Amino acid sequence: MLSRRLIRLANLGHFPRARYQYNLPAMLFQARKYTAAITVKVPQMAESISEGTLKQFTKQVGEYVEQDEEIATIETDKIDVAVNAPEAGTIKELLVNEEDTDNQTGAIPSKEPSSGALGSREERRVKMNRMRLRIAERLKQSQNTAASLTTFNEVDMSSLMELRKLYKDDVLKRTGIKLGFMGAFARACVLAMRDVPAVNASIEGPNGGDTIVYRDYVDISVAVATEKGLVTPVVRNTEGMDIVAIEQSISEMGKKARDGKLTIEDMAGGLSQLATEVCLDP
Numbered sequence: 083m084l085s086r087r088l089i090r091l092a093n094l095g096h097f098p099r100a101r102y103q104y105n106l107p108a109m110l111f112q113a114r115k116y117t118a119a120i121t122v123k124v125p126q127m128a129e130s131i132s133e134g135t136l137k138q139f140t141k142q143v144g145e146y147v148e149q150d151e152e153i154a155t156i157e158t159d160k161i162d163v164a165v166n167a168p169e170a171g172t173i174k175e176l177l178v179n180e181e182d183t184d185n186q187t188g189a190i191p192s193k194e195p196s197s198g199a200l201g202s203r204e205e206r207r208v209k210m211n212r213m214r215l216r217i218a219e220r221l222k223q224s225q226n227t228a229a230s231l232t233t234f235n236e237v238d239m240s241s242l243m244e245l246r247k248l249y250k251d252d253v254l255k256r257t258g259i260k261l262g263f264m265g266a267f268a269r270a271c272v273l274a275m276r277d278v279p280a281v282n283a284s285i286e287g288p289n290g291g292d293t294i295v296y297r298d299y300v301d302i303s304v305a306v307a308t309e310k311g312l313v314t315p316v317v318r319n320t321e322g323m324d325i326v327a328i329e330q331s332i333s334e335m336g337k338k339a340r341d342g343k344l345t346i347e348d349m350a351g352g353l354s355q356l357a358t359e360v361c362l363d364p
Contacts, residue, residue: 120169121177124156125346134158135183139176146172161313161344203319206296210285215292218285242266253326264304265329268356272300272321275354282353303352304332306339313339316352 124134134156141153147167154165210218242263250261275282282300285291300321303314315335320328338344 120171122153122165122168125163125165133183134163136178136180137162138180141173143173143176146170161310161339161346161349162342163346202298204298206298207286208294208296210292210294219290222290253329257326257330259326259330259333261326261329264332264356265325265327268302268304268317268320268328268332269323269325271302271354271356275300276321284353297353300354301352303355304335305356306332306336308339308342313344313349314352314355315339315344315348316350318351 135158137155137157139154141147141151147153147170149168149170150166152164153167153173156163156165246261246263246266253259253261279296280294283294283296285293286295287293298321299319301316301318302320303316306313306315315338317328317331317335320331323331335344335348338348
C-alpha cells in the first residue's frame with residue numbers, strides 16, 4: 083500500500099504552521115518550525131478516483147528542491163497527478179517505493195475557484211422535512227436495487243443545425259473555435275436549471291443527507307476522449323456564458339486533457355455531466 087506520506091524534507095526556514103493549516107484544511111503535509119522535517123503527503127484525489135500508483139520520484143535523497151517544485155508523479159485511471167514540495171528544502175528520506183499503490187477512500191473536498199475569476203458562487207441550504215427524507219430514501223433504494231433504463235427522445239434539431247451552418251465559419255475565423263453542438267446542449271441545460279433549480283441541487287448531510295443545497299451557479303462536467311480513456315473535466319460558471327464561450331471552455335479543457343495537464347481541481351465539483359449521444363437523420 084502506498085503510504086499517505088511520500089517524502090521527508092528538511093525545513094530550511096521558519097514555517098508558520100497555523101497559516102497553512104487554515105489554507106489547507108485537508109492537511110496535505112505536516113510541518114514543524116526550523117530544523118524539523120516536513121512530511122509530504124499524497125494529494126487529495128477527485129471523488130471518482132479510487133486509487134493511484136506512484137510512478138516515479140523526480141527528485142532523490144540529498145537533492146535540493148524549491149517550493150512548489152515537482153518531486154513525484156502519481157498515475158490514476160483518469161489523470162497523472164503531480165506531487166509538489168510545499169516548502170523549499172533538501173530531501174532526507176523516501177518513505178515509499180515506486181509502483182506502490184494507494185487506495186483512496188471518502189469524499190474529497192474540491193478547491194473552489196476564487197470569486198474574482200468567476201461569477202457568483204452562492205448556495206442556499208434547505209432542511210428536508212420527514213416526508214421528503216423518506217421519499218429520498220426510497221428513491222435511493224430503488225436506484226440501488228431496480229433495473230435502470232436509458233430513454234431516447236426525438237428532438238427537431240433542424241434550427242440548431244441551420245444556426246451552426248450559418249455561423250460556424252464566422253466563429254472559427256473570429257475565435258479559432260469550431261462551433262459544435264456541445265455548447266448549445268450545455269446552454270440548454272443552463273436554461274433548464276434556471277427554470278427548475280432542483281435539477282442543479284444536491285443532497286448533503288449525515289446518514290445519506292438531510293439538506294438540499296441549491297446553487298446559483300452551474301458547473302458542468304463534459305466528457306472528453308483521451309489516449310487513456312474518457313475523462314470529465316468541469317466547465318465552471320456556465321450560467322454566465324453564451325454558446326461560443328462554452329465551446330471555447332470545452333475546447334480548452336479538451337486540450338488540457340489530451341496534453342495530460344488536467345489537475346484534480348479540473349475534475350472535481352461537477353454537478354451535471356454532459357456527453358453527446360446524438361443520432362442525426364440525413
